[in-house]
Amino acid sequence: MLPLLLLKTAQKHPVLVELKNGETYNGHMVQCDSWMNVHLREVICTSKDGDRFWRIPETYIRGNTIKYLRVPDEVIDKVKEENYKRDEKRPAMARGRGRGRGPAGRGDGPSGGGRGGAPGRGGRGRGRE
Amino acid sequence: MSRKENALDLAKFIDKGVRVKLSGGREVEGILKGYDQLLNLVLDETVEYLRDKEDMLRITNETRPLGLVVCRGTAVMMVSPTAGTEELAQNPFMQTDGA
Numbered sequence: 001m002l003p004l005l006l007l008k009t010a011q012k013h014p015v016l017v018e019l020k021n022g023e024t025y026n027g028h029m030v031q032c033d034s035w036m037n038v039h040l041r042e043v044i045c046t047s048k049d050g051d052r053f054w055r056i057p058e059t060y061i062r063g064n065t066i067k068y069l070r071v072p073d074e075v076i077d078k079v080k081e082e083n084y085k086r087d088e089k090r091p092a093m094a095r096g097r098g099r100g101r102g103p104a105g106r107g108d109g110p111s112g113g114g115r116g117g118a119p120g121r122g123g124r125g126r127g128r129e
Numbered sequence: 130m131s132r133k134e135n136a137l138d139l140a141k142f143i144d145k146g147v148r149v150k151l152s153g154g155r156e157v158e159g160i161l162k163g164y165d166q167l168l169n170l171v172l173d174e175t176v177e178y179l180r181d182k183e184d185m186l187r188i189t190n191e192t193r194p195l196g197l198v199v200c201r202g203t204a205v206m207m208v209s210p211t212a213g214t215e216e217l218a219q220n221p222f223m224q225t226d227g228a
Contacts, residue, residue, distance in 0.1 A: 059209035
C-alpha cells in the first residue's frame with residue numbers, strides 16, 4: 001500500500017496533521033496531491049504545547065512541513081477495496097500506458113529477472129509524470 | 130493517481146486577507162495579490178505577528194507593518210483565510226470529552 005494512495009483515499013475524512021514544528025491540524029481533508037500538500041476544511045489548529053487553539057475555516061498545508069498524519073481506521077479498508085477494484089480493471093488499459101514497459105517489457109515475462117517488480121507497478125510509476 | 134493537480138486553490142483568496150505561516154516560525158497576514166504554482170505569494174498591507182521574546186514559538190498580538198511583500202514559496206508552510214479564523218478560549222477537544 002502506497003502512503004500517498006492511502007492519503008488520497010482519506011479525502012473527505014477527518015484527519016490529524018502534525019507539522020514538523022509540532023502544531024497539529026484537525027480537519028476534513030478536501031484534497032491532497034502527490035507532494036502531500038493538503039487542503040483541509042473546518043480545521044482546529046493546536047499549538048505545539050497544546051495550550052492554544054484556533055478555529056480556521058480552511059487551510060492549505062505544504063507537504064514538506066508535515067511530520068505525520070493520522071487517518072481514520074476505516075480508510076484502510078477502503079483503500080484495500082479500491083485497490084482490489086482497480087486491479088480487476090487494470091490489465092486491459094493500465095498496462096498499455098506505461099511507456100514501453102507493458103506486457104512485453106523487462107521483468108514482466110515468465111523468465112524476467114529480478115528487476116521490474118510486480119507486473120502492475122511499472123504503469124503507475126510512469127503515469128505520474 | 131493524483132498527477133500535477135495542485136491541491137492548491139488560492140484563486141478564491143485573491144484580494145482577501147490571508148494568514149501565512151512561514152518556516153522558521155514567522156507569521157504574517159496580508160491581502161493576497163498574487164501567487165504562482167511554487168506557492169510564491171504577493172501580499173499587500175502585510176503585517177507580521179511578533180513572537181514572544183522568551184518563547185519564540187509563541188505568537189503574540191503585537192504586529193509590525195511590512196507593506197508589500199513577496200513570500201518565497203519554499204518558506205510557506207501554511208496558508209489560510211483571515212476571515213473566520215479565531216482563537217478559541219478553551220480546548221475544543223475537552224468539550225467533546227466532557228459531554
